Amino acid sequence: MICKNFLHDVTGHVAEITSPNKAIIHFTLDGVLQTAFLKIQRFYKDGKCLPDNENLNKYIKISNKVKFSCHIIDNAEPGQCKWFITNCWRHIESEQHTATLSTGIMNVAGTVMDLKQRHGMLVMTDLLENEFRVHFLASKVYIYGKRLSASKPLSSHLQIEDKVYFDAIPCFPEENNQKCNWFATCVHKGKKPEDLYKDPNRIETTETDKDGLNRSVNNFVLNNEVSSSHCQQQELVPPEYASTINTCETVKQTHSANADNSFNNSFNNSFNNSFNNSFNNSFNNSGLGEMESSKEDANPRAEHDPKLNAKMLHDIKLLTNNPKAVFAKSNGIIMGIINEEYGVILGEFQRNIFESILFHRSNAFLFKMNLAHSKLSEIFIEGDRVRFIAVNAPKQFVCEWIATQVSVANFAEEGDEQGEDHEVQIVEESPNVQILE
Structure with missing residues (x-):
């Protein structure tokens, strides 16, 4: 069936910036010049929405190439734009950009x-x-x-x-x-249900809901033992927990590098050796391996309180199941397993520039098998290579991104050919669904 009112992944150029928050985009369809209307709220920079009170002129100029999705404007009058842009970003053809963006x-x-x-x-x-x-x-x-x-x-x-x-x-x-x-x-x-989605830019996770997860992620203490030639990062110090939940600080770290070597070669070899040693030591010392054993270093509620776990997963699903969002697809490595349900990926978004991604086991797949009922610690080890699709996390969240899907299919096949794969144990099979129902 041909859909005549929607276009996805279109390439065009900026024809006119009519005001600080509006622009006209030109593109060609079947040899005919088309015009599309862009509002600043629909423009994204590196997969993230723009801060409030920003000016479009800061991010795009006349003749800049852009990628976007759009739908037709009903009853458009002559001289007006025929298309309305739902999501848009700069299209820069560069080998430095390793992540690809897409809209729902x-x-x-x-x-x-x-x-x-x-x-x-x-x-x-x-x-x-x-x-x-x-x-x-x-x-x-x-x-x-x-x-x-x-x-x-x-x-x-x-x-x-x-x-x-x-x-x-x-x-x-x-x-x-x-x-x-x-x-x-x-x-x-027939009629579509109302209020299925929230604005992804307005979803905020409360301190109470994310407290257990914050404490878990914060306990990943990264010592300054990582090779500076491959990953420049600050030392992350565990917060001094106050008596109230609302004072819990979040750790949100962007990892960047200046080296010219590719992610899959020298980064994996050098970074994994130095990072995994310090990471494993700090992970074990933090008590996250046995969350119930320490109330100071880890919040037992994140592991044992079913209401808290359900609320956190519900908040994550609001973001990951939202077609209004912009999705980034790229490669990364497992940075660590927080508990049996949650893990953190170090994802490459530009050449040698990495950001943190939280994922839940219900969004992880191994050879078409959903891992919703498996223990992540029995499937992944630190340094495992994965592919991911992710959406930008809300402000003050524990990581920069949240994964909508994590896959090891291609990387596992490469490992089999090279004899580098490690044994995994599947606890229970689950249907190959996108997210836990």
């Missing part, structure tokens, strides 16, 4: 091409002839505003070749049987 897609029409008991596949083609293969779950299906009952199969309300509307976020095609590169966050016939 919303309110587009697709065709049901495959149906199983509780999951299926949609296909949509846009005007640029890009094909979107979308994996969806029955739990994300709404029929005239009501979610499909958990006791009913998809075939009770959907048939092959049915036309439906959907929202979706990017995913790794290697981690699902249909080779889908999108995961549906909502599939609906």
